């Protein structure tokens with residue numbers, strides 16, 4: 001049976017995303033040279049929970065490493081998808097003609113490894129559908145008793161993390177204003193910290209890949225995932241995995 005993690009993020013669907021009325025987007029196109037709003041202290045300190053993610057990401061005793069990677073990766077996929085869906089109506093082919101993060105541009109590579117030039121929404125669509133395909137493939141993410149993980153499992157998890165990072169980074173660099181207008185920046189920060197600390201714990205992301213967001217990562221993750229702790233308590237319920245975290 002797949003190990004299930006209950007995190008504060010599960011509150012996402014129940015709370016902010018569905019309950020809040022949509023603030024007006026300002027309609028402006030994000031400019032690369034614009035000041036990075038997401039680095040401003042009043043926003044970086046916003047969280048939905050005060051959980052110590054540095055401890056929560058550690059492999060629990062008696063849990064198989066691949067099971068732990070599988071359940072967390074699947075959960076991150078759903079949360080990133082959910083977070084992106086809140087701003088997807090602003091991430092259009094016109095507003096985001098390329099998959100850009102600050103001054104970095106990403107290209108999708110098709111199954112033959114050929115570079116595909118695409119808009120940001122197309123790129124995200126490629127990411128979400130290919131990850132969805134992987135996490136629901138019994139040969140890659142087995143859920144039935146007795147089924148084994150493939151030898152390529154870790155490299156596939158790394159690939160998924162790389163793509164999820166691109167999507168999160170794009171939300172920060174191009175859609176932070178809209179995220180802010182929706183009052184979902186606390187959710188975004190919390191998801192980012194949890195994701196980065198998890199990837200760091202298991203070396204799932206190449207530092208070269210994440211360098212584009214190093215300024216943000218430093219601010220958000222330097223204090224062990226807490227940026228001043230202004231959690232609104234929304235995630236105070238069920239942290240099922242917490243009891244199993246190994247104390248070190």
Ligand SMILES: [Zn+2]
Nearest residue numbers: 091096120174
């Ligand atoms: Zn976009």
